[in-house]
Amino acid sequence: MFTQYKFGTPIDTEAIINNVTPSFFVDGEYLSLAADHSILGENKDGYLFELSLDPEDIVYGLGENVRGINKRGHKYISFCSDDPSHSEDKNSLYGAHNFLLISSKARNLGLFFDTPSRVVFDIGFTDIDKLYVYVSSDSLTLNVFSGEPTPEETVRQFRAAIGQSYIPPKWAFGYAQSRWGYRSSEDIRRVYSSYKEADLPLDMIYIDIDYMERYKDFTINRESFGDFESLVSEMKDNGVHLVPIIDGGVKIEEGYEVYEEGIANNYFCKDKDNNDFVVGVWPGDCLFPDFLNDKARAWFGQKYKFLLDMGIEGFWNDMNEPAIFYSRKHLNEVYDKLEDYKSKELDLNNFFDFKDLVSGINNNDIDYKSFYNNYKGTTYNHYDVHNLYGYYMSRGAMEEFRKLTPNKDILLISRASYIGMHRYAGIWQGDNNSVWSHLLMNLKMMPSLNMCGFLYTGADLGGFNCNTTEDLLLRWTALNQFIPLMRNHSALGTRQQEFYRFKNIDLFRNLLIARYRMIPYIYDTFVSCVKTNSMMFKPLGFEFMDDPIAREIEDQLLVGNEIMIAPVVTQNTTGRVVYFPERMKEIRFENSAVTEGNTYEQGYHYINLPLGTTNFFLREGRKIPIAEEALSIDAAFMAQTKIYEY
Numbered sequence: 133m134f135t136q137y138k139f140g141t142p143i144d145t146e147a148i149i150n151n152v153t154p155s156f157f158v159d160g161e162y163l164s165l166a167a168d169h170s171i172l173g174e175n176k177d178g179y180l181f182e183l184s185l186d187p188e189d190i191v192y193g194l195g196e197n198v199r200g201i202n203k204r205g206h207k208y209i210s211f212c213s214d215d216p217s218h219s220e221d222k223n224s225l226y227g228a229h230n231f232l233l234i235s236s237k238a239r240n241l242g243l244f245f246d247t248p249s250r251v252v253f254d255i256g257f258t259d260i261d262k263l264y265v266y267v268s269s270d271s272l273t274l275n276v277f278s279g280e281p282t283p284e285e286t287v288r289q290f291r292a293a294i295g296q297s298y299i300p301p302k303w304a305f306g307y308a309q310s311r312w313g314y315r316s317s318e319d320i321r322r323v324y325s326s327y328k329e330a331d332l333p334l335d336m337i338y339i340d341i342d343y344m345e346r347y348k349d350f351t352i353n354r355e356s357f358g359d360f361e362s363l364v365s366e367m368k369d370n371g372v373h374l375v376p377i378i379d380g381g382v383k384i385e386e387g388y389e390v391y392e393e394g395i396a397n398n399y400f401c402k403d404k405d406n407n408d409f410v411v412g413v414w415p416g417d418c419l420f421p422d423f424l425n426d427k428a429r430a431w432f433g434q435k436y437k438f439l440l441d442m443g444i445e446g447f448w449n450d451m452n453e454p455a456i457f458y459s460r461k462h463l464n465e466v467y468d469k470l471e472d473y474k475s476k477e478l479d480l481n482n483f484f485d486f487k488d489l490v491s492g493i494n495n496n497d498i499d500y501k502s503f504y505n506n507y508k509g510t511t512y513n514h515y516d517v518h519n520l521y522g523y524y525m526s527r528g529a530m531e532e533f534r535k536l537t538p539n540k541d542i543l544l545i546s547r548a549s550y551i552g553m554h555r556y557a558g559i560w561q562g563d564n565n566s567v568w569s570h571l572l573m574n575l576k577m578m579p580s581l582n583m584c585g586f587l588y589t590g591a592d593l594g595g596f597n598c599n600t601t602e603d604l605l606l607r608w609t610a611l612n613q614f615i616p617l618m619r620n621h622s623a624l625g626t627r628q629q630e631f632y633r634f635k636n637i638d639l640f641r642n643l644l645i646a647r648y649r650m651i652p653y654i655y656d657t658f659v660s661c662v663k664t665n666s667m668m669f670k671p672l673g674f675e676f677m678d679d680p681i682a683r684e685i686e687d688q689l690l691v692g693n694e695i696m697i698a699p700v701v702t703q704n705t706t707g708r709v710v711y712f713p714e715r716m717k718e719i720r721f722e723n724s725a726v727t728e729g730n731t732y733e734q735g736y737h738y739i740n741l742p743l744g745t746t747n748f749f750l751r752e753g754r755k756i757p758i759a760e761e762a763l764s765i766d767a768a769f770m771a772q773t774k775i776y777e778y
């Protein structure tokens with residue numbers, strides 16, 4: 133059952149698109165509304181909901197976040213944030229995915245707190261057996277999904293309410309190489325030819341900010357990418373799609389078309405005095421297009437035509453939380469204060485004040501409260517609609533793509549997101565690290581994101597920040613055999629991690645071939661999960677609800693209805709212990725060949741899985757297609773398949 137409750141006069145985020153008649157909230161029915169907000173140390177505005185958690189309750193959900201599949205025991209804050217350190221203690225990443233699913237034998241309760249402002253989910257943090265949800269706005273739509281016998285059915289109800297997920301073009305299921313640091317057409321050609329010389333497949337190259345002229349959206353740096361158009365078509369002839377980045381901020385520069393048009397039409401965000409709100413992002417001083425405003429959003433979406441006309445068919449929208457390096461206003465205040473410090477001795481107290489002053493310049497709450505958006509004809513303080521910004525940037529782009537290229541699917545991924553954006557784009561999971569715990573986090577985020585409608589998603593394979601190692605990269609590639617968005621991406625200054633740079637190129641090749649062999653299953657499962665509002669990646673507890681061990685497994689997943697995966701996620705191990713909730717048969721990929729392995733009875737078993745090999749486990753009575761060997765995504769879709777059954 134889907135019940136909707138409205139508190140105050142909620143802002144319609146257009147996350148929920150099927151119509152329901154709102155009911156009156158009966159306090160205590162599912163959640164109770166607490167009078168005393170002090171428990172969370174928040175101010176008194178907004179709402180505080182409370183629910184007791186039973187020991188058996190698993191709390192699933194919250195999409196893109198740190199920690200476990202079971203979210204109990206931490207505080208999470210929905211406030212889209214550009215934070216490149218995804219450590220366990222963090223409360224927010226780039227997305228705001230306010231859906232929780234409380235699941236036990238006794239109940240399966242889905243709660244979607246639909247509001248574009250900040251929401252705190254205190255899940256057994258303040259009190260180990262309590263869920264507190266604090267909504268910082270005076271308005272909210274609370275959507276409750278209840279009465280279903282399984283977590284999967286509950287998710288399905290929710291997903292039906294938020295509408296069908298985005299399906300990218302087929303080639304977007306291939307393998308992508310990316311790096312912040314490809315500076316010229318020659319760099320791109322070198323990546324391509326190095327893959328080719330090493331006999332390694334490659335389907336996409338993502339291009340980062342250096343292709344633009346001084347980081348201005350919808351420009352080309354002609355000094356380093358002089359032949360951009362021919363590069364695009366040459367790469368396409370080679371079977372490689374180029375995917376350029378687009379950033380949220382527009383550079384202030386006289387004569388720059390995007391800036392001039394935005395100014396002329398009033399499309400940029402303003403401060404309280406109706407002056408342009410100047411922020412620093414990549415190009416220096418910038419303005420934020422008001423993506424919440426229908427006209428501004430459509431205008432910006434049309435701008436992508438500049439690149440579509442050059443043959444580009446895919447984009448990644450970055451920095452759209454929006455990330456703010458500084459605001460002009462705050463920066464000037466900081467400069468003034470720094471002047472004062474000059475004459476002072478920095479004792480213990482004012483040294484730390486001084487340090488905070490400078491380190492607090494970026495992504496500062498004061499800045500997020502200092503500009504305005506115009507949404508559906510009403511002006512809102514940005515803070516109150518913050519979580520919609522990336523959603524509407526990407527929505528605007530896709531809505532215009534659907535007009536500009538009605539017969540062609542365009543690839544689009546976004547960094548920031550809110551539920552609702554899943555209908556228009558996928559997401560990548562932001563700036564992770566080249567560490568083993570983030571390989572596991574990649575796995576854990578898949579079901580949480582799938583619950584919230586994000587099916588086309590993946591993390592930076594190999595890790596973005598820090599230096600990767602060959603073994604980590606091999607294990608990460610193995611996990612990615614099944615992940616829809618498979619992109620090797622890394623940060624400027626880190627160790628280069630293109631596969632051809634390592635010793636065991638054959639192993640990387642075998643893993644890519646193993647990926648292609650799974651394409652028929654991956655793609656069909658993906659599309660059918662989109663159409664039936666199902667999850668492609670499921671925690672074991674979704675299927676084996678009566679098995680207390682299965683319910684606690686956080687490093688194995690079901691992929692579709694037929695198979696289970698249990699990748700190796702620890703260093704210096706040649707295998708791992710796998711829990712089998714039921715009897716299954718192993719299918720292995722070794723030296724690019726598929727072999728049928730052992731069958732395993734219910735229980736724990738040690739599975740040997742050396743570097744560069746992968747496997748999955750076929751459930752009893754199920755069958756899946758595996759393609760003949762292919763060396764590109766296009767070939768994988770055309771390849772003959774053989775059915776493997778158990």
Ligand code: MIG
Pocket residue numbers: 311312340341377450451547562563621622623
């Ligand atoms: O402040 O464009 O998440 O993928 O390589 C960093 C440079 C800006 C953040 C993105 C990352 C990208 C990087 N960007």
